[in-house]
Amino acid sequence: MGCGAAERGRVQTRPLLFPFLLSLFCPALSELIRYKIPEEMPTGSVVGNLAKDLGFGVRELPTRRLRISSEKPYFSVSMESGELLVSGRLDREQICGKKPVCALDFEAVAENPLNFYHVSVELEDINDHVPKFAHISSELHISESTKPGARFILGSAHDADIGTNSLQNYKLSPNDHFSLVNKEKSDGGKYPEMVLKTPLDREKQKSYHLTLTALDSGHPPLSSTAQIQVLVTDANDNPPVFSQDVYRVSLPENVHPGTTVLQVTATDQDEGVNSEITFSFSEAAQITRFKLNSNTGAMTTIDTLDFEEAKEYSVVLEARDGGGMVAQCTVEIEVLDENDNVPEVLFQSLPDLIMEDSEPGTHIALLKTRDKDSGHNGEVICKLEGDIPFKIFTSSKNTYKLVTDGALDREQNPEYNVTVTATDLGDPSLSSSSSVTLRIGDVNDNAPIFHQASYFVHVAENNPPGASIAQVSASDPDLGPNGRVSYSILASDLEPRALSSYVSVNQDSGVVFAQRAFDHEQLRSFQLTLQARDQGSPALSANVSMRVLVGDLNDNAPRVLYPALEPDGSALFDMVPRAAEPGYLVTKVVAVDADSGHNAWLSYHVLQASDPGLFSLGLRTGEVRTARALGDKDAARQRLLVAVRDGGQPPLSATATLHLIFADSLQEVLPALSDDPLPSDPQAELQFYLVVALALISVLFLLAVILAVALRLRGSSITKAWDCFQSEVVVPPNYSEGTLPNSYNLCVGHTGKTEFHSLKCSDQLSSGQDILFSDFAGTLFPLSNSNESTSHQQAPPNTDWRFSQAQRPGTSGSQNGDETGTWPNNQFDTEMLQAMILASASEAADGSSTLGGGAGTMGLSARYGPQFTLQHVPDYRQNVYIPGSNATLTNAAGKRDGKAPAGGNGNKKKSGKKEKK
Structure with missing residues (x-):
């Protein structure tokens, strides 16, 4: 604001100083705006355009939010x-009393940015008060002997206005005896004195x-009368006379009531009653503060004095003698x-909240100090108490600004109790404190x-889909949306498309749910990156890693890899030399378990054995060894039913059937089988007859x-009808031309009740003939070599050649199990055997089997030629790791027990006996 507009008149600006003097003080007045208006202006009257004087445009007013702090x-x-x-x-008289200059000082506060402007409005006095007498009527006793020139003080009037509007003159009604003289007190007040002009x-x-x-x-002038x-x-010639016309005395304001102010004295030269003097106040208003002893003239205080209320008192005393002279x-x-x-300290313009990201030096509030004392007693110094991030500095006289003096953190201190202590410079000094609570606003x-820091979650497999597997929790010290946390999955080592099908997280609670049942065998563990994000603007987030470990349950039964059924369903057998010594490694049951740990720790147990004392089974290795030498009375064909159990709770198991034949050469296999008849089973025979x-x-x-049909067509004969029952023997493709250097006699065998019956071939079997033995599917495989080149036509097969009476399936427990390979005689054994057969058949069907009936495998199926020898067959018992066991099969068939096998020892052959369907 320019210096020319520093002061305001009633309506327009008028300078109070000369232009050249005003230019000298322009820097000092740059922050002070003055207006001058008459008192008693109506409400709503315009003092001046404050915004314009501050340099604000009309468009700035809504944002600057200009207001008055008073x-x-x-x-x-x-x-x-x-x-x-x-x-x-x-009302100037009510606000300022008799002060010559009445100015109202206040601050104009503007926001955005926060600033304060000092404004002073001077109130001009108007003549709105009539001079008033304390008594509108009074009596004055004057002795007739009073000489002309005697003066009598009359009661004065009081006018609340000042200056020219205050009491200026007294007038007395015209008369011949009295005149009036206007007198002035030391404080500027005027009082009338009446002078006697002529004797009475x-x-x-x-x-x-x-x-x-x-x-x-x-x-216009105002007046009042008394x-x-x-x-x-009657004549009282001598009036009382005071020792002084004016008495002056000083009193501290803190004197106690009853303190003597002074004692006036007066004398009267008259005698008698006319000389008896009594003292009194000429104005009754003084009685409220002081007390006067009418006899002695001693004046004392009635109440405490207050400098801030009245700095001085002017009291008129009267001395009256007995004759009435005063x-x-x-x-x-x-x-x-x-x-x-x-x-006192007064806080003004306090905000509701102080944002915690406020920069140091941000204006917070305006402080004003007030002390009713004067001089040094009224000078005040303010300071802040405590270690707080705020400070105050002087803005103008008795005005301070409160600003920030450091970083604010709502999470550490959500509010500050600011205490300002004001101390004056009196002796002794007085002080007071004023406190205000400043609340800190939250910022994200x-x-x-x-x-x-990270989460490790263990989840057992086969968990129910939708189950809660973990819960992450994050906290945010901010308030409201700034502290409201939501959770999400940010990344994982799973396929992005498969992630939603595995896990999900509740965005509000942080609970992680499994969307599917986990399988330890397919997924051992996976990594998740979870994110916690608040709702602030801008939002802040944090990430944490979660490792989910899928625990193993015993949900996979052991799987027997060896021995296993051929893809065509035929069983294998192992040949044992007749001269095998005790401890001779006959074969080894190989099984695996897809589970882990104890759930995959396998143990091997003998469920059934033709001769329990002839063989021993390794508990952990599955190795079958001879427990003693073969005796003369021991059967050449032995059968072991082995159960493989894992270490889970409850344990799961699988079974394997071992067919063992004691023979020194392959040629001894068929006689050994035929010499070991199967026991008859009445129930099996009954079933056989029913089937037949x-x-x-x-x-x-x-x-x-x-x-x-033949009779109807008349074109067929009985002979042709019977020809449809004839069948031919199909030679496997492995028996191609060039692979069979010698001729073979083809003969299809079948089993009767308990023994093998030769088919009607051209000749009976002899040592020089080659025999092809059939499996379930009718595939032929050689049992012996022949040098003869003649071949015999195979007779049509019997429809019942595949099964013996003992091998026909029946209900569980209907057959008596023995070493001949008949169906187990109890339900438990039946179920275990069925599980073994299904597992082997499944393995053969998908081509994944490496131990069994493929070409060149240990199964020794019919798809090899006569020139095939055992050294062409890899021993799959080498280097086979058994989960849960430290045993590894490393012995080759040709190195068993350090001895070379004789006569095809250790070779695996198909059982000469047909397996049941």
Whole structure:
């Protein structure tokens, strides 16, 4: 604001100083805006355009939010025009009393940015108060002997206005005996004195009625009157005389009630009653503060004095003698200031919240100090108490600004109790404290923090889908949305498309759910990266890793790899030399378990054995060894039913059937099999007969249908009808031309009840003939070599050649199990055997089997030629690791027990006996 606009008049600006002097003080007035208005302006009157004087544009007003900071709401600012308006009654006499200059000082506060402007509005006095007399009528006794020139002090009037509007003159109604003289007190106040011009004569006139008029010099002037009754008394020639016309005394304001102020004295030269003097106050208003002894003239205090209320008192005393003559004197009492008022601190423009990201030096509030004392007693110094990130500095006299003096952190201190201590410079000094609570507003300056650096979760496999497997938790010390955390999966080592099908996380609670049942054998563990994000703007986040370990359960039964059934369903057998010594390694049961740990720790147990004492089985290795030498009475064919159990709880198991034949050469296999008849089973025979009867009925029905068709067509014969039952032997493709250097006699064998019956070939079997033995599918494999080149036509097969009566399937427990390979005689053994067969068949079907009936495998199927020898067959028992065991099969068939096998020892052959379907 320019220097020319530093002060305001009633309506427009008017300079108070000369332009050249005002230019010298321009820097000092740059922050002070002054206006001058008359008192008693109506509410809503315009004092001046404050916004314009501050240099604000009209468009800035909504954002700057200009307002008035004052103790009393005398003024307000129009938010639309920026004009300073009168909002309360401005009574100069009530606000400032008799002060020559009445100025209301306050601050104008503007925001965005926060700043304070000092404004002073001077109230000009108007002539709104009439001079008033304390008594509108009074009596004055004057002795007739009073000489002309005698003076009498009349009662004065009081005018609340100042300057020219205050009491200026007294007038007395015209008369011949009295005149009026205007007197002035030391404080500037005026009082009237009546002067006797001519002697009085009681006998001529006893009384006079006079009118005293008090006038001011206002526009228009105001006045009031008081009636004076002058009574002429008998002669009392000498009036009382005070020792002093004016008494002056100083009193500290903190004197106790009853303290003697002074004692006035007066004398009267008369005698008798006319010389008896009594003292009194000429004005009754002084009685409220002081007390006067009418006899002694001692004046004392009635109540405590207050310098801040009245700095001085002017008291008029009267001395009246017994004759009615009166003398007056003035007592001037000066009240001395004492430091008896505690300074005060007032907070103004306090914000509701202080944002924690406020920069140091940000204006917070305006502080004003107030001390009613004067001089040094009224000078105040402020300081902040405690170690807080705020400070205050002086803005102007008795005004301070509170600003930030450091970084704020709501999470550490959500609020500060700011205490300001104000101390004056009196002796002794007085002080007071004022406190205010400043609340810190939240800013999103804290990212979520997980309660753990990383998470390791153990989940047992086969868990129910949708189950909770873990919960992550993060905290954010911020408030509201800034501290509200949501969770999500940010990344994982799973396929992105498969992630949602494995796990999910609740965004509110952080609970991690499994979306599917985990399989330890397919997924051992996986890694997740979880994110916690708050709802602030901008949002902050934190990541944490979670390792999910899928624990193993015993949900996989052991799987027997060896021995296993051929893909065509035939079983294998192992040949043992007849001269095998005790401890000879016959074979080894090889099994695996897809589980881990104890669940895959396998143990091997013998469930059934043809001769329990002939063989021993390694508990952990699965090695089958001879326990003793073969005796003469021991059967050449032995059967072991081995159970493989894992270490889980509860344990799971699988079974394997071993067919062992004691023989020194391959040629001994068939006689050994035929010499070991199978025991008959009445129930099996009954089933066999039922099947045969059903087959015969079916054949008779088919023959009837064929004959009916033949008779109808008349083109067929009985011979041709019977030819349909003839079958040919199909030689496997491995027996191609060039692979069979010698001729073979083909013969299809079948089993009867308990022994092998030779088929009707051209000749009976002899040592020089080659025999092809059939498995389940009818595939032929050689049992012996022949040098003969003749071949025999195979007879049509019998429909029942595949099964013996003991091998036909029946209900569980209907057959008696023995070493001949018949169906187990109890349900447990049946179920274990069925599981073994299904596992072997599944392995053969998908081509994954390496131990069994493929070409060149240990199964020794029919797809090899006569020139095939055992050295062409790899021993799959070498280097086989058994989970859960430290045993590894390393012995080759040709190195068993350090001895070379004789006659094909250790070779695995198909069982000469047909397996049951």
